[in-house]
Amino acid sequence: MTTAEAIEQTLARRGYRLTGPRRALLEVMSGLGDHFAADDVVNAAPAVGRATVFRTLKLLQDLDVVCQVVLEDGATAYRLAPDEHHHHLLCVECSEMRDFSSDDLEAVIAEVARRTGFTVEAHRFEVYGRCPACQARTS
Amino acid sequence: MTTAEAIEQTLARRGYRLTGPRRALLEVMSGLGDHFAADDVVNAAPAVGRATVFRTLKLLQDLDVVCQVVLEDGATAYRLAPDEHHHHLLCVECSEMRDFSSDDLEAVIAEVARRTGFTVEAHRFEVYGRCPACQARTS
DNA sequence: GGCTAACTGAGCCACTGTCTCAGTTGCAAC
DNA sequence: GTTGCAACTGAGACAGTGGCTCAGTTAGCC
Numbered sequence: 001m002t003t004a005e006a007i008e009q010t011l012a013r014r015g016y017r018l019t020g021p022r023r024a025l026l027e028v029m030s031g032l033g034d035h036f037a038a039d040d041v042v043n044a045a046p047a048v049g050r051a052t053v054f055r056t057l058k059l060l061q062d063l064d065v066v067c068q069v070v071l072e073d074g075a076t077a078y079r080l081a082p083d084e085h086h087h088h089l090l091c092v093e094c095s096e097m098r099d100f101s102s103d104d105l106e107a108v109i110a111e112v113a114r115r116t117g118f119t120v121e122a123h124r125f126e127v128y129g130r131c132p133a134c135q136a137r138t139s
Numbered sequence: 140m141t142t143a144e145a146i147e148q149t150l151a152r153r154g155y156r157l158t159g160p161r162r163a164l165l166e167v168m169s170g171l172g173d174h175f176a177a178d179d180v181v182n183a184a185p186a187v188g189r190a191t192v193f194r195t196l197k198l199l200q201d202l203d204v205v206c207q208v209v210l211e212d213g214a215t216a217y218r219l220a221p222d223e224h225h226h227h228l229l230c231v232e233c234s235e236m237r238d239f240s241s242d243d244l245e246a247v248i249a250e251v252a253r254r255t256g257f258t259v260e261a262h263r264f265e266v267y268g269r270c271p272a273c274q275a276r277t278s
Numbered sequence: 279g280g281c282t283a284a285c286t287g288a289g290c291c292a293c294t295g296t297c298t299c300a301g302t303t304g305c306a307a308c
Numbered sequence: 309g310t311t312g313c314a315a316c317t318g319a320g321a322c323a324g325t326g327g328c329t330c331a332g333t334t335a336g337c338c
Contacts, residue, residue, distance in 0.1 A: 214324090
């Protein structure tokens with residue numbers, strides 16, 4: 001089963017319609033690599049309206065099927081997400097993006113909550129650096 | 140010495156001019172509370188052009204005197220920054236913002252770097268939750 | 279006081295995302 | 309297979325945030 005098909009099933013299971021534009025967008029997103037801007041999707045699916053692209057991205061985010069990434073310059077990118085909770089590691093040179101998760105990070109958050117009395121509801125964690133390939137190329 | 144004066148010294152030390160608009164903006168930002176939107180600054184300093192507000196915010200960010208905070212909804216806010224490296228804890232209800240720093244977090248980042256071979260150059264970490272006062276008020 | 283590079287203001291542009299509203303369509307029920 | 313209708317869509321206007329340009333101004337060194 002392709003990623004697109006898996007997501008179609010998720011949509012159906014949650015009671016959302018499986019429309020032509022949605023199928024087209026899933027297809028396009030699967031082909032756009034590990035992350036993409038909203039505009040990339042708009043350009044890659046000229047038959048689908050811009051509003052629909054943004055609506056669909058938002059819907060997919062709500063379904064935890066797509067996640068949003070804040071790039072180093074503050075721009076936002078999107079990414080077809082794996083199921084588990086994860087964070088992003090981005091290469092500032094070649095834009096490669098990797099997921100990672102860390103129990104230690106969850107411990108840090110718990111500690112912050114304990115120390116401040118806040119109840120934590122969400123967090124955002126992105127790490128920017130240079131991947132091994134880019135280090136080798138320019139070292 | 141006020142925060143604004145300290146920043147003026149930083150500007151001078153780095154070879155930047157101390158102009159009227161810059162002084163006005165520093166004054167305004169000091170009075171805007173713990174965090175503010177670019178638009179708040181624009182409104183609070185009607186004599187200063189919009190472009191100058193954004194240019195100055197950017198300059199102050201480069202000088203590590205102002206830091207950018209990504210709010211839960213993706214909007215960006217600014218904040219006069221303390222000297223040390225820190226992260227932000229935001230109350231989603233009353234918008235209170237607290238700084239915190241964590242050696243454990245630095246350890247998490249080091250571990251990610253080790254595991255992936257990336258050299259880490261920067262990161263972004265924001266935690267969203269509810270502050271003790273808001274918990275008490277609505278519990 | 280004069281000089282000049284740094285800075286500024288106005289206004290237009292770009293990008294990202296939202297909203298509205300009339301028209302279309304998936305799909306469940308018949 | 310047809311129908312009904314809520315969900316969905318497209319076009320285009322709008323909003324918020326920030327950048328760019330360029331002519332004019334000014335801080336601060338001499």
